[in-house]
Amino acid sequence: MKIKTVIISLLFIPGLVFAQAGLPADLSAEALAEAEGLPKAGLTPESPFYFLDKLGETLQEFFTFNPEGKARLQITFAAERIAEIQIVFEKKGIEAKGIEKAQNRLLAHLASASAILAEQTSKGEDISQLAAELNTNLGASKDSLKNTFKEQKEALKAEEADLKAQLRTAYKTGNTVEEEALAAQLGQVKAQLELIELKEDDIEDDIEDEEENIEEVMAEKAEAESKIRKAEREKEKVLQEAQKEGVELPANAFSEFDALLVQAKAVFDLENFADAKRLAKQAKDSLETIENTIEELEDALEAKEEAIERLEEEKEEQEERIKEEKEESEEKVEQPISQPKSEKKEFEVSGTEYGFNPSNITVQAGQRVKIKFRNDGRIKHNLIIEGLGVGTKTISSDDDASIEFTAPASGNYIFFCSIPGHRQAGMEGSLKIE
Numbered sequence: 001m002k003i004k005t006v007i008i009s010l011l012f013i014p015g016l017v018f019a020q021a022g023l024p025a026d027l028s029a030e031a032l033a034e035a036e037g038l039p040k041a042g043l044t045p046e047s048p049f050y051f052l053d054k055l056g057e058t059l060q061e062f063f064t065f066n067p068e069g070k071a072r073l074q075i076t077f078a079a080e081r082i083a084e085i086q087i088v089f090e091k092k093g094i095e096a097k098g099i100e101k102a103q104n105r106l107l108a109h110l111a112s113a114s115a116i117l118a119e120q121t122s123k124g125e126d127i128s129q130l131a132a133e134l135n136t137n138l139g140a141s142k143d144s145l146k147n148t149f150k151e152q153k154e155a156l157k158a159e160e161a162d163l164k165a166q167l168r169t170a171y172k173t174g175n176t177v178e179e180e181a182l183a184a185q186l187g188q189v190k191a192q193l194e195l196i197e198l199k200e201d202d203i204e205d206d207i208e209d210e211e212e213n214i215e216e217v218m219a220e221k222a223e224a225e226s227k228i229r230k231a232e233r234e235k236e237k238v239l240q241e242a243q244k245e246g247v248e249l250p251a252n253a254f255s256e257f258d259a260l261l262v263q264a265k266a267v268f269d270l271e272n273f274a275d276a277k278r279l280a281k282q283a284k285d286s287l288e289t290i291e292n293t294i295e296e297l298e299d300a301l302e303a304k305e306e307a308i309e310r311l312e313e314e315k316e317e318q319e320e321r322i323k324e325e326k327e328e329s330e331e332k333v334e335q336p337i338s339q340p341k342s343e344k345k346e347f348e349v350s351g352t353e354y355g356f357n358p359s360n361i362t363v364q365a366g367q368r369v370k371i372k373f374r375n376d377g378r379i380k381h382n383l384i385i386e387g388l389g390v391g392t393k394t395i396s397s398d399d400d401a402s403i404e405f406t407a408p409a410s411g412n413y414i415f416f417c418s419i420p421g422h423r424q425a426g427m428e429g430s431l432k433i434e
Contacts, residue, residue, distance in 0.1 A: 044084045045098035046091075067120050068130055074113035075134045079141040081106035085203070086148045094152075094195045103203055110138075110210035117214060132222040135214050139230065142207050143237070149200045153193060160189045161302060165309065172426075174352040176378065224273040227280035228264055231257075234284050238291060247297045249290065256286045325360060344368040349429075352377040354422055356415070359429035363407045374400040381422065385431060386414045394419065407433045 043053040057077055064070050081102045088098040113134060120127045163186045170179040235257060242249050264279035345367050350357045351374070363369050373383040373392045382401075384391030388408070392401035416428035 042080070044088050045101035046088055046096065067116050067125075068127070071113045071116040071127075071130060071134060074109045074116070075137050078106050078109040078113070078138060081109060082141040082145045086145055089148060089152065094192065094199050099199070103206070106203075107206055107210070110207070110213075114210055114213040128222045131214050132226050135211060135226055136229075138207070138211060138214075139233075142204070143233075145203070146200075149196060153196055156189055156193050156196070160186065160193070161306070163189065164306070168310070171353055172355065174355075174376070220273040220277075221271075224264075224268055224276040224280065227277050227284070228261070228268065231261055231264075231280045231284040231287075234287050238287050238294070241291075242294050245294065245298050246301070247294050249293065249297075253290050253293065257283050257290075260286060321360065328362065344370060346370045346372070348372045348374065349383060350374050350376045351381040351383065351417065351427065353379065354417075354425035354427040356383070356427065356429040360432070361415075361429070362432040362434065365407055365410045365433050367407045368404070369407050370402060370404045372400060372402045381417045381419060381427070383415055384418045386416065388413060391415075391418070410434050 043050050060073060061070065064073055084102040085099050085106070088096045088102065092098070117127055117131055117134075163182055167179065167182045167186065170176075170182055235254065260279050260283035264276045264283060267279065268276035345363050347358075347361055347370070349361075349371055361371075371383065373395070375381050375395045375397055378397055380394050380396055382392050382394040383403070385403075385405075388405060390403050390405045392403055395401050410433050413431040413433065414428055415431055416423040
């Protein structure tokens with residue numbers, strides 16, 4: 001009676017586990033898996049009930065008797081681990097412990113599948129078609145994982161571009177507190193991008209190593225067919241990527257790939273499968289250069305957009321300055337200066353990274369002028385008037401220095417910071433003598 005109860009309980013547990021697996025752990029990842037016809041993750045390593053998933057799979061293995069079924073089951077489990085990595089990554093980030101757990105189980109499944117195939121081969125069984133089937137199924141899950149990594153990297157790159165724009169604004173306004181906070185956020189985003197790149201390479205290398213083990217037991221013809229199909233799929237993905245990013249590739253971008261693949265198919269038809277494999281692999285490898293080109297073109301487009309944005313900002317600032325100067329000029333016409341030209345005119349000018357405030361000064365010819373320059377920035381600055389031969393010494397943050405001179409004949413003069421790079425960064429102003 002007790003034995004019967006235990007058996008019934010064991011048969012009940014898989015149903016419980018599979019019911020749990022039907023719960024949507026992450027809607028977007030589940031929807032993606034369903035759309036692509038891939039296994040869903042169900043419970044993830046972050047769940048306290050993850051042991052049920054392991055138990056359910058153990059029971060499935062126990063009740064699967066033929067080697068082909070066991071091998072297919074291991075690849076299905078591997079695909080589920082890949083789906084778990086996707087969901088944990090999307091929900092909790094690249095540093096979540098669940099990713100490492102799922103990755104370790106993924107490698108164990110792939111190793112088991114390879115071992116089953118190798119054992120059957122040693123017994124003289126022809127399992128080349130099965131190996132090709134497993135290799136194709138694994139490739140689909142691997143492509144899905146690659147897309148997940150890509151989407152997360154794109155989101156971080158967009159955040160990085162936004163933070164850079166905010167940082168430029170903080171520099172211009174002299175908001176050091178915001179500047180430091182934005183710089184810290186930017187550093188965190190860059191660190192996340194690096195971690196994602198490392199983890200992506202790590203998982204991809206592990207999967208490819210096991211793929212090679214599976215391919216070793218494939219018949220040479222089936223393996224050559226698989227490599228040709230892989231190369232064709234990879235080209236399609238590169239084309240889709242270029243279209244999605246709005247990147248126009250050169251007309252001859254795929255010339256090397258196309259030539260190699262034509263050769264691979266030609267020697268395949270002649271039953272020279274070894275050369276067909278070699279040429280198909282070379283064709284696939286040649287796509288890396290195109291992928292790098294796409295990334296470079298994306299960076300160039302982003303840089304162009306940033307440059308246009310900066311030019312628009314500078315144009316707005318220039319229009320604002322012109323408007324202010326016009327208003328000042330109109331006020332002077334309406335209210336003539338009552339001060340005699342000989343009376344001393346004093347100004348206080350503040351310098352920061354990278355600009356002066358005020359950046360426009362107007363005096364009368366022959367008037368005595370005093371300019372007190374105060375360094376409100378974080379690094380050393382000075383104020384030099386071009387063409388008059390006068391200027392302050394270089395001073396540190398929170399320090400000040402003054403210059404006095406008699407305004408010469410009417411004209412427009414430029415004052416600037418002479419420390420290398422500061423003037424080019426925007427640290428200059430206008431002295432108008434009427």
